[in-house]
Every structure is written in C-alpha cells, then in structure tokens.
Amino acid sequence: MSSWLTVVTALSSALIRIASFIFLRWIPGHVFPPVILTCSGLYLSSTFLILGTDAGAEVQKTTTVDKSKIQTRKHDTGETGSTFKSLLSGVPSKKTVFSTTLNILINLALTALTLDFLYRGRILHPTDDLAFSRIGYVSPTTANLLVREPHVSNFPMTIKYQEAAQVDSDYWVEEGKIYQLNAVKDFTFPVTIKNLKPSTQYRYSLSNNQTGTFITAPQSGTQSASRLSFLTSSCIKSNFPYNPLSHPLRILGVEELSHAIKKLPSLKRPSFMLFLGDFIYIDVPLRYGSSLEEYRAEYRRVYSSPSWHEPADEPPIDLPWIHTLDDHEIANDWDKGNLTHPYPEAVDPYHLYHVSVNPPIPPLPYATPENTTYFSFIHGPASIFMLDTRTYRTTANLYNSTMLGSAQLKSLLAFIARPEAAEVKWKIVASSVPFTKNWHVGTQDTWGGFLGERQVVLKAMWRAERELGVRIVLLSGDRHEFGATRFPDPSYGLSSNELSSGTADAYGIHEFSVGPLNMFYLPIRSYRQTDSEDIMVKYVPDGNIKFGQIDIELYDGTGGESDVVYDHLEGPHSVLTYSLHVDDKIIWKYQLSIPLLPDEIGTGAQARLPPGKVLLDDAQLRGWGLQEGIGYIEEKAKIAWDDLKERIAPFLSWERKEMRVD
Incomplete structure (x- = not known):
C-alpha cells in the first residue's frame, strides 16, 4: 500500500510541476488545468495518507527495531542527499520536515498560480461597467x-x-x-x-x-498620398507568458507596439493597425461558455486592459485598428459556416466592436450588405482588401472546398482585376490564415487545405501584376510565427536556382505572415519548403511578441529615403519596406519595388517586377525541425524517464525495506 502511495505522490508531484511550467510559460492549452488540479488533489491526499498516524507509527516502529540500519544509511547518503531526493521526488517524509514542507508549498503554489491565471481577471476585474x-x-x-x-x-x-x-x-x-x-x-x-x-x-x-x-x-493625388506606414499582426492573450505580478489583463505586446511607434520618425508613424484575427481566445485556456454574453465579455475583457492607455502621452488606443475575423473568435479551426452554433453568438460582438467601425464593404460585394463581412479601402499608394476566411468556408481538401464562398471570391477577383488610380501602386490582400502551404502542422486550416481556390486567386494576381502596373502583396497571421514566402509567376520561366530559397533574385508575389502580438510560440519548427511553388524567403518562429511594419514611399531618383536605391530603375518608383519586430527590436527588413524592370520591356522577354531584397537579417533560427523535434522530444523524454526511475527506485526499495516487519 505504501509503495503505491509513494508512486502516486511522486508522479502527481512531477506532473504538477511540468504541466504548470508548460501552461503558465509555454502553451496555455486547455488540457493542462484539469491535469494540474487533478494531480494536486491526488498529491495532497496521498501526502496526507503517507504522513498519517498509522504510517508514522509504522515508520517509528521500524526505526526502533532497526536503528543501526538507518544510522548506516544516514552515514552513506547524508542529510543533504535525503533532502535533495525528497525535493526531486516530491514524496514526503517525517524525517525530512523541511523538504516535505517545501514540496507541499511548491505544489500548492503552482496550483494557486494556475487558478490565478484562470480566474483572477474574471473575478477581480468585471467588465460590465x-x-x-x-x-x-x-x-x-x-x-x-x-x-x-x-x-x-x-x-x-x-x-x-x-x-x-x-x-x-x-x-x-x-x-x-x-x-x-x-x-x-x-x-x-x-x-x-x-x-x-x-x-x-x-x-x-x-x-x-x-x-x-x-x-x-491623405487626399488622393496629393504628395502625401505617395507614402503610407501601417502595422500588422494577429493573436492576443492577456498576461501571457504568465506573470503573477502583472495585471491579469495586461497585454505586453500592445505596450511594446506603442514603444516601437514612439521611436519612429514622424513620417513613418503608422496610419493604422491591420489586425488579422484572434483578437480574443474564447477557448484558451478554457472555454467558460458559448453564450452571447460570454463572447461579449471576452471583447470587453481585452478592451479593459490597462495596456491600451500606456504610455499616457501617446496611448495605443489612439491608433486606428482595423480587424479581420479568425477561428478563436468563434472556435478553434472553425469551418462550420455562419449559421451553426456558436457562430451567431460569436459574430455578434465582433460586429459591435469591430465591423461597426471597419472600412466600407467593396464596391462589388456580390452579396447584400448585411451578409458581407469583407472590406476594402484605399489609403494613399495602397488598395487593400480584407478577407473573411471563416464565415463562408467549407470542409477542406475536397474538390469543391472553398475558403471564401462564391460572393467573396467574385468580389476579390474583381478587386484584383480593377485598374487603380495612377498613384495607387500596391494591392494588398489581407487574410487571417496564411496563403502558403509551407506550414506542415494544421495545413488544412490554412490555404493549404483549399489549393484549388488558391490557384484561381494566384492566377488572377499574376495576371494583374503583368497587365495593370501594380504590385500585389499578401499579409496574414494565425501561426504564432513569422514566415515570408514568395509565389513566382510560372510565365517567368525561372531557373531552378531562382526557385530555390535564399536566392538573391527573389521574384514573385510575396506573403508576409506574422504573429502573435501577445501569445505563445513553439520551439518545434513546422515551416519548410517542399516544392518550387511556395518559396521560403524567411522563417522566424521565436518570440511571444511579433508584428510587422510596412512603409511605402516614393523614390524619385534624387536620394529619397528608402534604405536601398534600385539603381537600375529610372525615374520615380514606389518602394515597400517590411520590418519585422520581435519583442523589443527589429530583426529583419525586406524591400520590394515597382514598376517593371525597364531592361525587360521591349526585348521580347517576359517583363518582371524587380526582385525582393534583404536589408537586414539579425534573426537566428533556433530549435528543431518538425521531424527532428519529435525525435528529440522522444529521446529527451526517455532519458528523463529513465533518470526519474533511477532516482526513485532506490528510495522505493528503501521504503519497502523500512516498512517490512520481519
């Protein structure tokens, strides 16, 4: 009986510590709170039984009978070793009062911190007012x-x-x-x-x-309309990684965003934040309900964060925020349409808090306004289309799977094919989920599960770039990582070298996918290039706070303000610079430009837009690839388990000897 109690105590203690660390500092997954709370109950119960009167009496009896053995054991291992063993295993003993007390306090503290993360914000900071x-x-x-x-x-x-x-x-x-x-x-x-x-x-x-x-x-046609700066990111969870000393509704990413803005020169102050979904996490760490009031309360909880008003002289709440919808505002990997519960409850506060002050719907929505949840607008040199990738999607990986639905797809294709005013040089398509299929975890939840529809969109984009004199850029979020990918136009006839990652001549439509603004990231690497369709430009998985800064400016050939001068371009040309912010610094910068390369025009060769250029690369890829990572975890888990058994086995053996009455 005592040996089983010892095993239960040691195992429950280990699970409390491991699960608490993962939950509070790594991934706030819904599976961990039940594990932590259940193991806490088991640990306290088994500890009470081990330290109970009968067990204590039996230990005392054994001590009296075989005092010489205990003295020998103490001499061999020492009190320090016994204390260390007790702290490591979590198993209590009346002989090591200090370590037993400390073990109980540690496990109780971790359980209390878990409950604090789950409930302090909800209980102590109601949002009705x-x-x-x-x-x-x-x-x-x-x-x-x-x-x-x-x-x-x-x-x-x-x-x-x-x-x-x-x-x-x-x-x-x-x-x-x-x-x-x-x-x-x-x-x-x-x-x-x-x-x-x-x-x-x-x-x-x-x-x-x-x-x-x-x-x-700026007014269209003016000099101010030739430049634009804005930010983009996705995914917010308050007070994560968890800090018991922080306000439970604090969003450090919003504060870092504000600090980054204050460092920018006036000409590069962002005009807006293009936020690409997961503004709330209704199901992380736990789904407390699916009612209309529960969804509304989640939006109020985010807007109740003190981070929106720090610093006071330039609070981030003053930055215009424009929103798209993603799955955690409804339910994880949502693909059940716009009538199934809980979509109606979820979309109500999304409309109240976001859609109501979003940009106008497209001129050709192909649906009635009340059924339209996608938007478009022009700001200076950019025309922007914001997709809704959740409301109209169907099951992935079928021959007729759709991410957008018929009306939205037609509206997007009309936007892509529409000629723009002379000063509009960029068409930007914003999607809550990545276009690339290079992410190999949850691929079907991205455009990787809707490749037929994706191909229709990409063909329209390639054609528009060739015929309209604009450049198209894709922005997305969702993945809690950064990935830059390019999609080369097949008509370019690029060589194998030009279709490899890391090439200096980075031709093609570019996508920049970034997140989270304040959430977890994984050390297991899930993004990799597998073919010549989706070409990796850059992959940066690390960082709990990530956002992109887009700066568009007109270079007139007189020096301009762009970081790189395209010497082969004659006359005015528009330059887009993408800067990746991770935590509190810029670690990667990339540049695209327009118009078409003049040396390609009139030669009979296919005209191309200039290739992208890396301006700065301070990102260091650490961690593991997906397959290597799984193998590494298995290896380390086996080593840890073997080590745990090796450490516990002598203790269990001693316990059996001490409890035996000859």
Whole structure:
C-alpha cells in the first residue's frame, strides 16, 4: 500500500510541476488545468495518507527495531542527499520536515498560480461597467469612432472634435449627441465624424471624459498620398507568458507596439493597425461558455486592459485598428459556416466592436450588405482588401472546398482585376490564415487545405501584376510565427536556382505572415519548403511578441529615403519596406519595388517586377525541425524517464525495506 502511495505522490508531484511550467510559460492549452488540479488533489491526499498516524507509527516502529540500519544509511547518503531526493521526488517524509514542507508549498503554489491565471481577471476585474472609445477606419474626410457607455447618468453624451493644432482650445465642433444606449448592443455605438480635412491631426472629446486623437488619411493625388506606414499582426492573450505580478489583463505586446511607434520618425508613424484575427481566445485556456454574453465579455475583457492607455502621452488606443475575423473568435479551426452554433453568438460582438467601425464593404460585394463581412479601402499608394476566411468556408481538401464562398471570391477577383488610380501602386490582400502551404502542422486550416481556390486567386494576381502596373502583396497571421514566402509567376520561366530559397533574385508575389502580438510560440519548427511553388524567403518562429511594419514611399531618383536605391530603375518608383519586430527590436527588413524592370520591356522577354531584397537579417533560427523535434522530444523524454526511475527506485526499495516487519 505504501509503495503505491509513494508512486502516486511522486508522479502527481512531477506532473504538477511540468504541466504548470508548460501552461503558465509555454502553451496555455486547455488540457493542462484539469491535469494540474487533478494531480494536486491526488498529491495532497496521498501526502496526507503517507504522513498519517498509522504510517508514522509504522515508520517509528521500524526505526526502533532497526536503528543501526538507518544510522548506516544516514552515514552513506547524508542529510543533504535525503533532502535533495525528497525535493526531486516530491514524496514526503517525517524525517525530512523541511523538504516535505517545501514540496507541499511548491505544489500548492503552482496550483494557486494556475487558478490565478484562470480566474483572477474574471473575478477581480468585471467588465460590465467598461466605458471606452476607440478610432476605427479613417478616410480623408471621415473617422469612425466606437463608443461604449453603460452608465445612464452620463447621457445625453455629446461628441466634439477639433484640430489638434487649434490655437483656441475652447473652440470645438459638435458632431452630435447620443441620448441612450442599452444592452441590446452591449452599450456600444459607432459614430462617424464627418467634414474633416485630409492629412490633419484631430482630437475628440466626449462628455463622459473619454478623449483621443487621430490623423485623417491623405487626399488622393496629393504628395502625401505617395507614402503610407501601417502595422500588422494577429493573436492576443492577456498576461501571457504568465506573470503573477502583472495585471491579469495586461497585454505586453500592445505596450511594446506603442514603444516601437514612439521611436519612429514622424513620417513613418503608422496610419493604422491591420489586425488579422484572434483578437480574443474564447477557448484558451478554457472555454467558460458559448453564450452571447460570454463572447461579449471576452471583447470587453481585452478592451479593459490597462495596456491600451500606456504610455499616457501617446496611448495605443489612439491608433486606428482595423480587424479581420479568425477561428478563436468563434472556435478553434472553425469551418462550420455562419449559421451553426456558436457562430451567431460569436459574430455578434465582433460586429459591435469591430465591423461597426471597419472600412466600407467593396464596391462589388456580390452579396447584400448585411451578409458581407469583407472590406476594402484605399489609403494613399495602397488598395487593400480584407478577407473573411471563416464565415463562408467549407470542409477542406475536397474538390469543391472553398475558403471564401462564391460572393467573396467574385468580389476579390474583381478587386484584383480593377485598374487603380495612377498613384495607387500596391494591392494588398489581407487574410487571417496564411496563403502558403509551407506550414506542415494544421495545413488544412490554412490555404493549404483549399489549393484549388488558391490557384484561381494566384492566377488572377499574376495576371494583374503583368497587365495593370501594380504590385500585389499578401499579409496574414494565425501561426504564432513569422514566415515570408514568395509565389513566382510560372510565365517567368525561372531557373531552378531562382526557385530555390535564399536566392538573391527573389521574384514573385510575396506573403508576409506574422504573429502573435501577445501569445505563445513553439520551439518545434513546422515551416519548410517542399516544392518550387511556395518559396521560403524567411522563417522566424521565436518570440511571444511579433508584428510587422510596412512603409511605402516614393523614390524619385534624387536620394529619397528608402534604405536601398534600385539603381537600375529610372525615374520615380514606389518602394515597400517590411520590418519585422520581435519583442523589443527589429530583426529583419525586406524591400520590394515597382514598376517593371525597364531592361525587360521591349526585348521580347517576359517583363518582371524587380526582385525582393534583404536589408537586414539579425534573426537566428533556433530549435528543431518538425521531424527532428519529435525525435528529440522522444529521446529527451526517455532519458528523463529513465533518470526519474533511477532516482526513485532506490528510495522505493528503501521504503519497502523500512516498512517490512520481519
């Protein structure tokens, strides 16, 4: 009986420690809390039984009978060895009071930290009373403002604005009043501030003491419209990796984002954040429910984070955020359409908090507006299409599988084929999941599970680049890693060297997939190139905080401000620079340009856009490949298990001897 108690105690103690470390610092998976809490109960129960009266009496009896053996054992192993063995195994003993007490405290503390991570934010920081405002989509003459105000005493609420450079601080323009809000729309209301000047900074003020600032977009055709800076990322989970001293709703990634913005020169301050999904994690670490109120509370919990208001002089809540939808806002790997539970409950707060202040729907949506959840807009030199990859998708890897649905696909193809104004040089397609099939874990949840539809889209993109004089860039998120991939146009007839990763002549449509803004990452490497269709440009898996910075500027041949001058390009050309931020620094920079290379035009050869160029590469790939990683884990697990058995076996053998009555 005692030997089984010892095994249960040692095993439950080991599981508490290993699972707690993984859960709190590595991956907040839903499987770990039940393991930790169950093992904690087992550990405390078995510890109580081992230290119980009968066991203690039996140990005392054995001690009296065979005192010489114990003295010999103490002489051989020493108190230090006994203490170390007890701390390692977690098994209690009345002879090692200090280590037994410490073991109990360690395992209780880890269990308490797990419960703290799960429930402190929910219990101590309720969000029903949250009042806040934020800026969404901004055009040259309008700005979308989201307001939440649940307190009846603050109505009617007046909305005013003024130019930030206004000398007379008492002169405000009144946009309107909100007379009441109610629970039907979770006390939210979208406001459009109109009659604004392009490229102008404004401040707004609400009578409930909510304030903020924003800058309008440039007017088409002006010099300001030749440049654009914005940010992109995905995936937010508060207070992860877990820190017991942090506010439970703190989002360190949002703070790092703000610090990075403050370091930028004024011309490269971002115009907006293009956030590509998983703004909430309804099912991580645990799904507490699937009701409408549960989904709404998750959005309020994220917006209740103090990180949105740090630093106070330039809070990140003032940056316009534009959103797409992904699976964790509904359920993991969601592919059950827009009628199946819990999609209706999940999409309600997504519409209230995000869609209501998002950009307009495309001019040709091919669906009624109330059934359209994809968007497009033009900002300076870029025309942007934001996909919804969840609402309309069907089961992957079938002959007729669709990621977008018929209406959205038609709208996207119309966007790709549409001629743009002369100053628009870039078409940007934003997808919550990667286009590349180079990720070999969860591939069917990406465009890798919808290769037929992907090929239709890529063919339209290649044709547009050849015929419209624009360059197309793909942005995505979801993977908690960074991957840059290019998709060469088959009509280029590229050589095998040009189709290999790491080549200096990086031709093709480029995708930049980045995340998380604040979430876990894995040391097991799952991205690798397997063919000549998806060419790896760069892979950076490490980092709990990752986001991309896109800077588009016009180089006029006089020096410009671009980091690399394309000497072979004559006359004005537009340059896009992608900077990858990991934690608190930029570790990789890459550059694309347009127009077509002039030395290819008129020669009979297929005209090509200039190849991409690496400007900076401070990223060091650490960790393991997928297959190597699995083998490594198996090897290390076997070594650890053998070592554990070796350490516990003598103790168990001694326990059996000590408990035996001859």
